[in-house]
Amino acid sequence: MPKQCLFCDSSVDSVEHIWSKWILQELKPTQAIRVQIRRRVDKYVDNPEAVVKCVCQGCNGGWMSALEVDNIPHMREMLHDRSILLNPVQQKSLARWAVLKAMVIEAVNRQRTLFYDDSERLGLKPPSPFLPVGTMVWIGRYSRKGFHAGGTDIWGDIDGTPKAMHGAVTSIVVGHLVIQVLTAHVIPKFGGNPVRPKCKPGAWDASLLNIWPIFGSVRWPPPLSFTHGGSDSLGILLNRWKIGTDVGATIPE
Ligand SMILES: [Zn+2]
Numbered sequence: 001m002p003k004q005c006l007f008c009d010s011s012v013d014s015v016e017h018i019w020s021k022w023i024l025q026e027l028k029p030t031q032a033i034r035v036q037i038r039r040r041v042d043k044y045v046d047n048p049e050a051v052v053k054c055v056c057q058g059c060n061g062g063w064m065s066a067l068e069v070d071n072i073p074h075m076r077e078m079l080h081d082r083s084i085l086l087n088p089v090q091q092k093s094l095a096r097w098a099v100l101k102a103m104v105i106e107a108v109n110r111q112r113t114l115f116y117d118d119s120e121r122l123g124l125k126p127p128s129p130f131l132p133v134g135t136m137v138w139i140g141r142y143s144r145k146g147f148h149a150g151g152t153d154i155w156g157d158i159d160g161t162p163k164a165m166h167g168a169v170t171s172i173v174v175g176h177l178v179i180q181v182l183t184a185h186v187i188p189k190f191g192g193n194p195v196r197p198k199c200k201p202g203a204w205d206a207s208l209l210n211i212w213p214i215f216g217s218v219r220w221p222p223p224l225s226f227t228h229g230g231s232d233s234l235g236i237l238l239n240r241w242k243i244g245t246d247v248g249a250t251i252p253e
Contacts, residue, residue: 003053006107007064007121010056018052018104018149020068023174026079027147054107063126064100071097078220079175081141088214095137095212098179100124102170105151115153115168116183134184134195137212138204140237141176141221144228148173154241156197158190165195171238178226180208180237199240207232 003012017024055064070093077084086094103116103124120132131137151170158164167184184195207224226234 005056007059078177081176091211138208140178140208141225143225146173
């Protein structure tokens with residue numbers, strides 16, 4: 001039985017690369033390093049040529065392609081380690097791109113229950129796209145040129161209620177650009193309150209820039225970069241939400 005497209009009622013009718021041709025072309029000449037992350041990351045794609053069957057040609061060649069094209073100019077700068085000022089419109093577009101990748105990456109393994117639901121997926125589509133409630137997106141700089149995409153699930157207690165929050169963390173490295181997406185779902189009892197999960201301590205304010213929610217223009221790269229190893233390594237970023245079974249979600253004032 002044909003599978004249904006993640007984003008519409010059409011059947012999946014093509015095999016697509018997770019990564020667009022332009023990214024592969026930009027990365028290939030320099031032999032991008034595959035970032036090997038330990039198995040704690042539940043879903044990951046370190047193969048630039050990875051394909052996934054989860055969308056239809058109409059979506060892939062239509063709004064998804066338009067979103068990709070929209071992000072090429074500023075992504076290309078960061079991928080190649082050139083400083084850039086991102087305005088709020090660019091930040092929203094990049095955050096939307098990253099959330100779309102998060103949804104596609106989690107669909108790589110169809111044995112899993114998908115974290116994002118239909119309304120969140122449909123919300124990404126034009127004409128009035130919106131990002132899932134409870135989503136945060138950060139960008140940073142990797143000192144090398146890397147390639148990685150992976151996702152993992154996290155759970156957190158709220159006010160003593162176990163597993164009141166379920167989150168999905170997706171980390172993406174393309175060239176020198178690092179992107180991390182966190183979407184937090186909370187049980188109805190706490191619905192309507194923005195939840196801010198706690199992560200492991202780190203110099204995150206100096207190594208990451210918030211691009212969603214938007215707080216104004218940001219200049220990439222941030223002051224600190226992620227390295228291949230050591231205390232500022234990329235692995236620490238990828239696992240910063242892994243603090244046992246309880247991420248200690250809190251409801252901000
Ligand atoms: Zn579709």
